[in-house]
Structures are given as C-alpha cells and as structure tokens.
Amino acid sequence: MHHVVRRPFLRQILHRSYSMSLPYATEKQVAVAAVRRACHLTSSVFNKLVKNETLTKGDKSPVTVGDYAAQAVISTILHHAFPSDFIVGEEDAAELREESGAGLRDRIIALANEALTGELGLGDNVEWGIGPGQEKTTEQLLDAIDRGNHPGGRTGRMWTIDPIDGTKGFLRGEQYAVCLSLIVDAQVQLGVIGCPNLLVDPAEPDLGRGVIFVAAKGHGAEQMRLSGANPTPLKIPSILPSEFSFLESVEAAHSSHSFNDRVSTLLNITHSPVRMDSQAKYGCLARGQGAAYLRMPTGVGYREKIWDHAPGTILVEEAGGVVTDSRGLPLDFGLGRTLGENFGVIAGGLGVHARVLEAVQTAGTEQEAKAKA
Ligand SMILES: Nc1ncnc2c1ncn2[C@@H]1O[C@H](COP(=O)(O)OS(=O)(=O)O)[C@@H](OP(=O)(O)O)[C@H]1O
Ligand SMILES: [Mg+2]
Ligand SMILES: [Mg+2]
Numbered sequence: 205m206h207h208v209v210r211r212p213f214l215r216q217i218l219h220r221s222y223s224m225s226l227p228y229a230t231e232k233q234v235a236v237a238a239v240r241r242a243c244h245l246t247s248s249v250f251n252k253l254v255k256n257e258t259l260t261k262g263d264k265s266p267v268t269v270g271d272y273a274a275q276a277v278i279s280t281i282l283h284h285a286f287p288s289d290f291i292v293g294e295e296d297a298a299e300l301r302e303e304s305g306a307g308l309r310d311r312i313i314a315l316a317n318e319a320l321t322g323e324l325g326l327g328d329n330v331e332w333g334i335g336p337g338q339e340k341t342t343e344q345l346l347d348a349i350d351r352g353n354h355p356g357g358r359t360g361r362m363w364t365i366d367p368i369d370g371t372k373g374f375l376r377g378e379q380y381a382v383c384l385s386l387i388v389d390a391q392v393q394l395g396v397i398g399c400p401n402l403l404v405d406p407a408e409p410d411l412g413r414g415v416i417f418v419a420a421k422g423h424g425a426e427q428m429r430l431s432g433a434n435p436t437p438l439k440i441p442s443i444l445p446s447e448f449s450f451l452e453s454v455e456a457a458h459s460s461h462s463f464n465d466r467v468s469t470l471l472n473i474t475h476s477p478v479r480m481d482s483q484a485k486y487g488c489l490a491r492g493q494g495a496a497y498l499r500m501p502t503g504v505g506y507r508e509k510i511w512d513h514a515p516g517t518i519l520v521e522e523a524g525g526v527v528t529d530s531r532g533l534p535l536d537f538g539l540g541r542t543l544g545e546n547f548g549v550i551a552g553g554l555g556v557h558a559r560v561l562e563a564v565q566t567a568g569t570e571q572e573a574k575a576k577a
C-alpha cells in the first residue's frame with residue numbers, strides 16, 4: 205500500500221528548477237542540508253551508543269548525546285545562513301556547562317564538529333558554516349544549542365528544532381525523526397522531517413531506509429532520499445483506504461490508546477493501530493500509509509510542544525490532508541513554545557479527517573458523561 209508518485213527523469217529536473225522559485229527556496233535548501241547532516245550524526249551515535257552514556261531529564265525522557273549534538277549542528281547552520289532568525293529548540297546546554305557534564309560535553313563537541321566538517325553534499329554551500337575546516341569551539345557550539353531558547357510567539361521568523369523526536373524510538377532502534385520547521389508570523393512555511401530508519405518505500409524494502417520529508421507552504425510535499433536524491437511528490441489519497449488503520453504513539457503516556465480504541469469502534473475499524481514513534485507518523489500519513497493520526501491527551505495536563513507538530517502539520521496539509529485539534533480548530537503555533545491547552549491532534553486525508561473528528565467528538569461526549577455519572 206504505497207502512493208509514492210514516480211516522476212520521469214525530465215520532470216524531476218523541471219520539478220527541481222521550479223522549486224528554485226519558491227518564496228523560501230534558500231531556506232528549504234539550508235534546512236534539508238542541516239537535517240541531512242543531523243541524520244548522519246544521529247545514525248552514527250546510535251551505532252556507537254553505549255547505554256550508560258544517556259542522561260535522564262526532568263521529564264524522565266532519556267536525552268542522549270545525539271540530541272545535543274544534532275541541535276548544535278542544525279542551530280549552527282541556521283545561524284550562518286540566517287543570523288537574525290530566532291530558534292525554538294527542544295534542548296538547552298545548561299547541564300553541559302556544569303562541571304559534571306564535561307565528559308558528555310567533549311563527546312558532543314567532537315560529534316557536532318565531525319558532522320559540520322563532513323564533505324559538501326548535494327545542494328550544500330560553504331557559506332552555511334559546513335564543509336572541511338569549519339570546526340567550531342566548545343563555546344560556539346554550546347551557544348548554538350542555547351540559541352534554541354526563544355520563547356516563540358505570534359510574530360516574526362522562527363525555526364523549530366527537535367533534534368531527535370521520538371527519543372524512545374531512537375533508543376529502541378526503531379523510528380525517530382530529526383525535525384525542523386520555519387514559522388513566520390505563526391504560520392508554518394516550511395517543514396523538514398528526516399527519518400533515518402524509515403523504509404524508502406514500504407512496498408519495496410530492497411530500496412533500504414532513510415527518508416527526508418519536505419513541505420513548503422503552497423508548494424506541496426515531497427519525500428527524498430537522505431542524500432537529497434529522488435525528490436518525489438506526495439499526495440494523500442482522497443478515498444478511504446480499504447485497510448483503515450490509525451497511526452498512534454508507541455508510548456501510552458504520550459497519547460490515549462484507550463480513547464483511540466473507542467474511536468476505532470465507533471468507526472467500525474477492525475485493523476489494529478500502527479504504533480510508531482515520532483513525526484515519522486505524519487510522514488507515513490502524507491505518503492498514504494495509515495488513514496489518520498490520532499493523538500488525544502492522557503489527562504495529565506501535558507502541553508504539546510510546537511517542535512513536535514509544526515513540521516508534521518505542514519507536511520500533511522501540503523500532501524492534501526487536514527490537521528486540527530479535537531474541536532476542529534487548526535493548531536495554533538503562535539502561543540509560545542507550546543500549543544497551549546491540550547485539545548489533542550487529529551490528522552488525516554480530506555474526507556477521513558471529517559469522519560474521525562466526528563467520532564472523536566462523540567467519544568469525548570461519552571467520556572464526559574461517564575465522568576459525571
Ligand atoms: N505526556 C506527554 N503527552 C504527549 N506527548 C508527550 C508527553 N511527554 C512527552 N511527549 C512528547 O512526545 C514526543 C514523542 O513523540 P510520540 O509520542 O509521537 O512518540 S512515541 O511513540 O511516544 O515515542 C516527545 O518528543 P521527544 O522528546 O522529542 O522524543 C515529547 O515531546
Ligand atoms: Mg524530549
Ligand atoms: Mg519531540
């Protein structure tokens with residue numbers, strides 16, 4: 205079940221030159237280059253990962269050297285290319301600046317510099333602070349991580365960075381994503397999601413793993429290989445797939461599995477949900493795998509972070525789908541670092557989304573009635 209449209213070679217070239225006229229053409233090239241380098245970094249960290257090198261953060265999620273180093277790399281590249289842009293990044297370097305963080309810090313600096321100084325690839329430009337000889341100092345890289353401290357808000361240009369989304373999936377060797385978006389005046393203009401462990405085409409496993417999803421406002425969604433090769437446009441089929449299954453979080457603490465069960469029953473869905481970590485879910489949805497992504501709050505008062513949804517939202521919308529909360533309202537990326545009060549997330553193709561939203565509201569009303577009884 206795949207819906208990746210194949211383009212003949214000539215149209216691939218036309219497509220590429222057409223994309224140069226995008227309003228954010230340079231931003232797109234820089235973002236793809238940054239995500240690609242971060243993906244190589246995280247893959248190599250996983251391959252060398254020694255379990256006792258992981259820290260535990262206040263929110264109990266494991267933070268690895270990969271998170272810090274990948275944010276340092278992406279932030280450094282963005283700062284070179286767009287020095288006045290703000291960054292809303294998940295990580296900060298406070299722990300690394302402490303005496304006890306020295307061992308971890310050295311490892312992170314080495315990894316970040318290795319990623320920054322790698323040979324130039326397709327579309328790369330030395331002016332973005334990358335390529336041989338472009339080492340940074342420890343201070344520069346810690347500052348790069350800390351530049352992700354912007355509070356977000358309604359106006360201005362800001363990037364969101366989630367250096368490793370789906371940290372738990374990453375540690376399990378399953379799905380995770382390197383996620384970057386550009387938000388201008390609270391509207392997502394660009395989204396890039398790198399998925400090093402995702403099959404290029406689920407129907408052709410021999411093609412291997414490693415995909416970058418890219419979407420630009422008004423210019424569609426595409427997937428390409430990690431190298432940047434084979435850009436292929438994505439479109440969510442408008443008809444309901446015969447095998448309707450939900451995409452949902454692996455971690456039951458992140459979204460309510462039981463609520464999704466109830467919604468499935470209301471919609472007569474018989475297939476079990478596909479559980480997958482990270483914004484790879486949005487990517488899969490955009491290429492026609494799975495019918496809808498449903499993420500309802502677990503009732504603990506958690507606020508969703510903008511870096512966990514901005515790239516995925518534009519990807520699904522540009523592939524022809526719809527993303528709203530359970531009230532049917534668009535996600536608001538202008539409220540700060542979070543999406544504000546948690547009304548969940550529903551993403552799906554045009555017709556599917558409306559049906560899921562209706563069932564979600566029915567299940568929500570039932571839940572409230574039960575709570576009152
Ligand atoms: N309580 C709660 N509720 C909702 N969401 C939460 C919660 N706690 C964490 N997070 C965020 O979930 C991000 C992981 O994405 P997923 O939930 O899609 O992946 S997973 O399947 O659960 O691993 C994860 O992103 P990363 O920290 O980048 O991995 C978190 O930002
Ligand atoms: Mg996290
Ligand atoms: Mg995340």
Ligand SMILES: [Mg+2]
Pocket residue numbers: 271294366367368369370371
């Ligand atoms: Mg993360």
